[in-house]
Amino acid sequence: MSLxxxxxxxxTYGADVRAVRGVDFALDAGQTLGxxxxxxxxxxxxxxxxxxxxxxxxxxxxxxxxxxxxVLTMGWGRLRAVRWAEASIVFQGAMSxxxxxxxxxxxxxxxxxxxxxxxxxxxxxxxxxLLDAVGVPSRRMAAYPHELSGGQRxxxxxxxxxxxxxxxxxxxxxxxxxxxxxxxxxxxxITDLVHEAKISMIMISHDLSVLADTCDRLAVMYAGRIxxxxxxxxxxxAPRHPYTKALSSAFPxxxxxxxxxxxxxxxxxxxxxxxxxxxxxxxxxxxEVFDACSTREVELWPAGPxxxxxxxxxxxxxxxxxEVPA
Amino acid sequence: xxxxxxxxxxxxxxxxxxxxxxPRWYRSGFWPYLASKLTGAVxxxxxxxxxxxxxFNVMPADxxxxxxxxxxxxxxxxxxxxxxxGVDLPVWHRFLNFVGHTLTGNLGDSWQYHQSVxxxxxxxxxxxxxxxxxxxxxxVVLGLWLGIRSGWRHGSVFDRLSSGISLTLWxxxxxxxxxxxxxxxxxxxxxxxxxxFPAAGMSTPGYQGSWLGQVGDTAHHLVxxxxxxxxxxxxxxxxxxxxxxxxxLGSPYLLTARAKGLRDDEVRRxxxxxxxxxxxxxxxxxxxxxxxxxxxxxETVYSWPGLxxxxxxxLQIPDLPLLEGTFVVLSGSVIVMNLLxxxxxxxxxxxxxxx
Amino acid sequence: xxxxxxxxxxxxxxARRFAREFFRMPTAxxxxxxxxxxxxxALSAPLFISGDDLDVTKATGGQLAPPGHGYPLGTDQPxxxxxxxxxxxxxxxxxxxxxxxxxxxxxxxxxxxLAGHYQRFAGRALMHVTDWFIALPxxxxxxxxSAVLGQGARSITIAIAVTSWTSTARLVRAQTxxxxxxxxxxxARALGAGNVQIMVRHVLPNVAPLILVSSxxxxxxxxxxxxxxxxxxxxxxxxxSWGTMINQAYTGSAVTRGAWxxxxxxxxxxxxxxxxxxxxxxxxxxxxxxxxxxx
Numbered sequence: 008m009s010l011x012x013x014x015x016x017x018x019t020y021g022a023d024v025r026a027v028r029g030v031d032f033a034l035d036a037g038q039t040l041g042x043x044x045x046x047x048x049x050x051x052x053x054x055x056x057x058x059x060x061x062x063x064x065x066x067x068x069x070x071x072x073x074x075x076x077x078v079l080t081m082g083w084g085r086l087r088a089v090r091w092a093e094a095s096i097v098f099q100g101a102m103s104x105x106x107x108x109x110x111x112x113x114x115x116x117x118x119x120x121x122x123x124x125x126x127x128x129x130x131x132x133x134x135x136x137l138l139d140a141v142g143v144p145s146r147r148m149a150a151y152p153h154e155l156s157g158g159q160r161x162x163x164x165x166x167x168x169x170x171x172x173x174x175x176x177x178x179x180x181x182x183x184x185x186x187x188x189x190x191x192x193x194x195x196x197i198t199d200l201v202h203e204a205k206i207s208m209i210m211i212s213h214d215l216s217v218l219a220d221t222c223d224r225l226a227v228m229y230a231g232r233i234x235x236x237x238x239x240x241x242x243x244x245a246p247r248h249p250y251t252k253a254l255s256s257a258f259p260x261x262x263x264x265x266x267x268x269x270x271x272x273x274x275x276x277x278x279x280x281x282x283x284x285x286x287x288x289x290x291x292x293x294x295e296v297f298d299a300c301s302t303r304e305v306e307l308w309p310a311g312p313x314x315x316x317x318x319x320x321x322x323x324x325x326x327x328x329x330e331v332p333a
Numbered sequence: 334x335x336x337x338x339x340x341x342x343x344x345x346x347x348x349x350x351x352x353x354x355x356p357r358w359y360r361s362g363f364w365p366y367l368a369s370k371l372t373g374a375v376x377x378x379x380x381x382x383x384x385x386x387x388x389f390n391v392m393p394a395d396x397x398x399x400x401x402x403x404x405x406x407x408x409x410x411x412x413x414x415x416x417x418x419g420v421d422l423p424v425w426h427r428f429l430n431f432v433g434h435t436l437t438g439n440l441g442d443s444w445q446y447h448q449s450v451x452x453x454x455x456x457x458x459x460x461x462x463x464x465x466x467x468x469x470x471x472x473v474v475l476g477l478w479l480g481i482r483s484g485w486r487h488g489s490v491f492d493r494l495s496s497g498i499s500l501t502l503w504x505x506x507x508x509x510x511x512x513x514x515x516x517x518x519x520x521x522x523x524x525x526x527x528x529x530f531p532a533a534g535m536s537t538p539g540y541q542g543s544w545l546g547q548v549g550d551t552a553h554h555l556v557x558x559x560x561x562x563x564x565x566x567x568x569x570x571x572x573x574x575x576x577x578x579x580x581x582l583g584s585p586y587l588l589t590a591r592a593k594g595l596r597d598d599e600v601r602r603x604x605x606x607x608x609x610x611x612x613x614x615x616x617x618x619x620x621x622x623x624x625x626x627x628x629x630x631x632e633t634v635y636s637w638p639g640l641x642x643x644x645x646x647x648l649q650i651p652d653l654p655l656l657e658g659t660f661v662v663l664s665g666s667v668i669v670m671n672l673l674x675x676x677x678x679x680x681x682x683x684x685x686x687x688x
Numbered sequence: 689x690x691x692x693x694x695x696x697x698x699x700x701x702x703a704r705r706f707a708r709e710f711f712r713m714p715t716a717x718x719x720x721x722x723x724x725x726x727x728x729x730a731l732s733a734p735l736f737i738s739g740d741d742l743d744v745t746k747a748t749g750g751q752l753a754p755p756g757h758g759y760p761l762g763t764d765q766p767x768x769x770x771x772x773x774x775x776x777x778x779x780x781x782x783x784x785x786x787x788x789x790x791x792x793x794x795x796x797x798x799x800x801x802l803a804g805h806y807q808r809f810a811g812r813a814l815m816h817v818t819d820w821f822i823a824l825p826x827x828x829x830x831x832x833x834s835a836v837l838g839q840g841a842r843s844i845t846i847a848i849a850v851t852s853w854t855s856t857a858r859l860v861r862a863q864t865x866x867x868x869x870x871x872x873x874x875x876a877r878a879l880g881a882g883n884v885q886i887m888v889r890h891v892l893p894n895v896a897p898l899i900l901v902s903s904x905x906x907x908x909x910x911x912x913x914x915x916x917x918x919x920x921x922x923x924x925x926x927x928x929s930w931g932t933m934i935n936q937a938y939t940g941s942a943v944t945r946g947a948w949x950x951x952x953x954x955x956x957x958x959x960x961x962x963x964x965x966x967x968x969x970x971x972x973x974x975x976x977x978x979x980x981x982x983x
Binding site: 509 | 819820823824825826827828829831832833835836837908912915916919920921922934937938943944945946948951952954955958959962963966967
Binding site: 058060086087088089090091092095096098100103104105106107108109117118121122 | 584585586588589590591592593594595596603604607608611682
């Protein structure tokens with residue numbers, strides 16, 4: 008049984024803003040999954056819905072089975088126990104995700120004291136261990152968030168996420184606000200820690216290159232749906248969905264002169280989530296669009312060898328449309 | 334930021350250097366901060382003295398004629414009086430005398446009480462402190478609690494009700510409210526019996542009871558004036574706390590707290606409130622100006638023997654030295670309180686300390 | 689040329705939009721209604737209240753009589769109708785409140801404009817002066833000023849003006865700085881506009897709406913201050929105002945005799961009028977400042 012199974016997840020804000028429209032995926036213990044997409048594609052919404060952290064204006068349906076239990080129908084008490092202890096989140100923008108008037112030590116201790124039956128001294132020792140593991144000197148425990156650099160704050164967020172030894176860590180754009188060198192350090196840190204402790208991870212980013220290196224599998228989201236999912240290496244090297252192709256070609260291949268000349272970047276904008284029409288939502292921007300794309304409903308179909316768990320939501324992977332010209 | 338990579342690395346290096354020992358609030362640039370705020374307060378104080386001097390010593394036409402209005406005086410006597418009061422000296426000389434006297438505690442003599450102004454003020458200081466102190470404590474507790482509740486669930490019925498009541502109470506003249514309460518609880522109206530609370534003063538004249546009895550008697554007299562003040566000023570604290578909480582509501586760190594598995598009230602209490610509390614704390618001190626205004630009228634209504642009532646009594650004639658004395662003392666207290674507010678904010682907010 | 693056109697949006701359309709937003713808010717409508725009612729009362733009072741009604745020597749009612757028999761709100765100590773006194777008092781309180789506010793507005797706007805325009809030495813000096821005034825508690829200052837200037841409406845008005853101008857000054861200065869940062873001011877300067885011209889013809893029209901909002905809220909405070917100062921005995925005792933009515937209730941025997949009909953109406957009138965100004969002012973502020981609309 009997988010650690011995490013998401014079935015038919017739908018999130019609607021208010022009456023008509025459908026941010027997530029039927030998402031399914033599964034994650035085994037120790038596996039890492041990357042979720043890529045533009046802003047507004049619904050990836051952060053999916054992440055927050057896994058622990059029911061969306062605001063009250065959001066209606067969530069479907070199933071989110073974490074360790075066998077459905078998070079969406081759990082009682083509040085059980086949910087609060089599950090939060091952080093079984094799955095934790097590394098938020099983006101650590102400056103605002105950390106409480107400015109509490110020391111980082113207190114903030115890391117807080118979930119430990121909440122979820123585990125230990126005293127303050129034991130919690131403090133564990134906090135010191137965690138800080139050392141992420142590369143922040145443990146004597147800085149009494150520092151306030153604004154006294155640390157951006158990279159250190161993100162390390163603190165990671166330490167905090169590991170505090171209760173969760174089975175799953177969700178990293179929501181963990182490196183977005185950081186400069187490139189620090190970004191690489193943080194990514195390496197996360198992946199090392201996750202592999203050592205055999206924790207599953209979902210990493211969310213709009214930056215495909217970041218995900219390609221760090222995750223086993225990759226899911227690409229567009230307009231609230233997964234449009235392609237599969238092994239990350241294969242997906243980047245041989246994308247089976249036009250959107251994935253556009254995303255991966257947005258990053259120039261070093262040493263390949265052709266990519267410097269070819270225009271990358273996709274014209275147009277993602278569709279308005281309150282007004283998504285029939286057919287494939289990517290059709291208006293797709294460079295390989297044909298007639299049936301605007302009328303046929305798309306879903307994830309197998310797009311690779313039978314046991315590769317590779318799927319793509321493009322009509323072109325169906326045998327009847329495989330040779331249609333663009 | 335010139336070079337983000339270099340800045341990031343530099344930051345890491347700087348943090349790796351051992352931080353100096355010492356209490357946190359003391360460490361980073363406390364003395365310069367204190368010095369600048371202190372200088373500001375001293376300048377405000379001097380300006381206040383200039384304004385006071387202008388109002389009381391420059392503007393009045395001729396203090397001697399005002400003083401001797403009701404007594405027939407010969408011109409020679411008036412000239413002698415002028416010399417005695419020092420009003421025949423040039424303005425700047427009088428101002429320097431004034432500043433010198435004020436700083437040494439000599440505020441002149443009251444025209445109607447034949448007593449030094451400073452001794453009168455000293456006598457009346459404690460009742461005002463008692464009244465303002467108790468009113469502040471109660472208003473703060475009540476206001477903060479209401480403000481937090483209203484802000485956390487803003488837009489709810491509770492919120493709208495408490496906002497409406499606060500707004501209405503702000504529009505009520507303090508003295509009028511005091512009079513209404515006075516009539517209600519001393520003369521009685523409808524079901525409320527008369528004589529529930531004493532009508533005037535701080536203690537029953539000729540009270541002979543034990544020390545504890547005297548405290549109780551004072552407390553009994555304190556109830557109505559305190560209630561009046563609280564009703565008028567607690568609305569300020571509700572407003573400031575409410576908007577502070579609303580400001581914090583959208584903050585990402587609250588989402589982090591919720592994700593950790595904290596209950597809603599824990600998130601509010603442990604994370605939102607401490608952040609929202611910061612601006613409120615300084616407001617408590619800064620509200621002193623409003624409180625003093627309220628105290629003047631409330632003390633007058635209830636004949637509570639404090640500085641406010643003294644100011645009212647000084648308006649008879651008018652007794653200019655006494656009025657000047659109360660002006661200087663009251664304004665000076667507000668300046669001191671503003672200074673304390675600045676210092677306290679710095680001690681409490683870790684982010685301000687970094688400046 | 690184009691400077692003036694660029695400076696102001698189409699006036700009529702803006703006004704219509706404003707009116708639509710305004711009348712959508714119940715508090716705004718309530719506030720405006722109150723103000724209109726009281727203004728009408730104040731202006732029309734001479735039509736149905738004669739000098740005799742207010743003359744202490746010509747009072748015909750019973751002394752301090754409770755409501756009844758043609759005196760809907762009872763009578764005061766000398767026997768005058770409290771209702772008529774109340775209506776007449778509207779004139780005094782509103783007049784002092786409005787005039788004091790006007791003075792405060794003029795002074796505050798002038799200081800703010802100058803401070804925002806001459807940013808270096810003069811501007812900073814002006815802001816320091818403003819800050820010193822803000823540091824002073826207003827009631828002791830107002831009391832002192834009124835006492836020294838002598839009893840009566842004139843000194844009260846001046847005292848209120850002196851203690852109310854600072855918030856307008858700050859507001860106007862901030863707005864002046866914002867407006868002067870816009871490109872059309874540079875263009876006007878390039879076309880040779882002098883300092884006064886810039887301030888009066890370009891900055892002032894943009895600052896005017898804010899001054900309007902600020903003044904509505906200032907009037908509320910001014911009326912409260914006026915009643916307070918009058919209650920403390922600094923007003924003219926022969927004049928009829930809400931403050932003197934309460935003052936006489938306090939100094940006379942109305943309180944000890946429990947004459948609530950003399951004590952209650954003026955206070956309620958004050959509360960209602962102040963609420964009227966506050967609600968209207970806040971509604972206008974709400975509309976002009978979209979950022980606050982999320983509250």
